[in-house]
Amino acid sequence: MKHRQRALWTVVVAAAVTALAGCGSGDDAVGNSAAAADGAAALAVVATTPEVADFARNIGGGDVAITQIIKPNVDPHEYEPTPADIQAIGTAKVVLKNGVGLEKWLDQTIASAGFKGAVVDSSTGVTLRKGDPGDEEMADGDPHIWHNPQNAKIMATNIEKGLAAADPARAATFAKNLAAYAAELDKLDADNEAAFAKLPAADRKLVTNHDAFGYYVDRYQLEFVGSVIPSMDTSAELSAKQLTELVAKIRATGTKAIFTESSLPPKTAEAIAKQAGVKVVGGEDALFGDSLGAEGTPEGTYLGAEKHNTQVIVSALGG
Structure with missing residues (x-):
């Protein structure tokens, strides 16, 4: 920071x-x-x-x-x-x-x-x-x-x-x-494992707003392809070269989607998704990377936010 x-x-x-x-x-x-x-x-x-x-x-x-x-x-x-x-x-x-x-x-x-x-x-x-x-x-x-x-x-x-x-x-x-x-x-952990067990290994590729899901990726044996923000620092920005490389990597790996995060603006992710020809997952389906959802909602709890993340990821990558 x-x-x-x-x-x-x-x-x-x-x-x-x-x-x-x-x-x-x-x-x-x-x-x-x-x-x-x-x-x-x-x-x-x-x-x-x-x-x-x-x-x-x-x-x-x-x-x-x-x-x-x-x-x-x-x-x-x-x-x-x-x-x-x-x-x-x-x-x-x-x-x-x-x-x-x-x-x-x-x-x-x-x-x-x-x-x-x-x-x-x-x-x-x-x-x-x-x-x-x-x-x-x-x-x-x-x-x-x-x-x-x-x-x-x-x-x-x-x-x-x-x-x-x-x-x-x-x-x-x-x-x-x-x-x-x-x-x-x-x-929660067992349910997550069961959900990803139904998803072919070749489809378990993740691109997110920033590199917030490393522990999640390791736990559930996903492949982290890249992030829109090339740092833990959410104020960082991709250079033109990095943007081109990320688009190329998304295409080469057959990644199906870019996932936006609830606490970060989706504009750059949407632009990269358009260039790469993949869907962008956002809005109500945005992942909770650094935060939880609004107070009083299921996603306002840790358990609810993590369940949401897994449901959204599995649905988007399995579709």
Whole structure:
């Protein structure tokens, strides 16, 4: 991620200090004083990404009050923290992050907030994919770890441990919730494998907006042909030479479709698909690469978004 607005940081911090002094949280999360089912105050938790927040909701249930920093369909690679983010972190007991360098803005935000609680890195223990060492976004490895449900189980387990450490009285409840959610993740994984087993290996070729699906590709034995954005950095653009090469590769491999992503504009993908003579999959069928769907929809959960991705990919490549 390129921090193009570093010069504005002092202004952001000053505004946050004013907000902290003058008001409570204006976020859409339940407030820190919310009562849990046992009558005690819910544990105040900040989660950076939609995926991490969803894991936390499944593990914490009504015993946690979660403030989600990055909203649906907001690109995490280009995110800039706000005064409200600093305020939320300053009043939280636990901060949950994806890790693997995805939230490059977080350390400075935590310092500005004066946060003294626990920071839980949900990526701990995940076997990371390495990429082009020249890609700044891949310096710590590929951060899109959640696209393998087995990695999601590791992330959920790390979150459960962090919540239990911060609130030991509810540790048994968190552990019970984790066991139930882990079973759902295993079912998602098995359903995905069964869906791709019906798709001939020759048809399992994927072209997406950017390289967000490496763990998914590896887990389900797909072939990654290329991406419209040649980097983890979603602000990067294909050169004329790269565009020509991608079109040629799509034609040579017999790839059937280009998949757009919900948090990225589809214009370039549509242009490349037209040149390559293949269909572009977008609109309501756009994949959830960096984000989840809108709150209140099935795709607004991790399980729903991943089911959507698999259904769309298998349908498009099998058609």
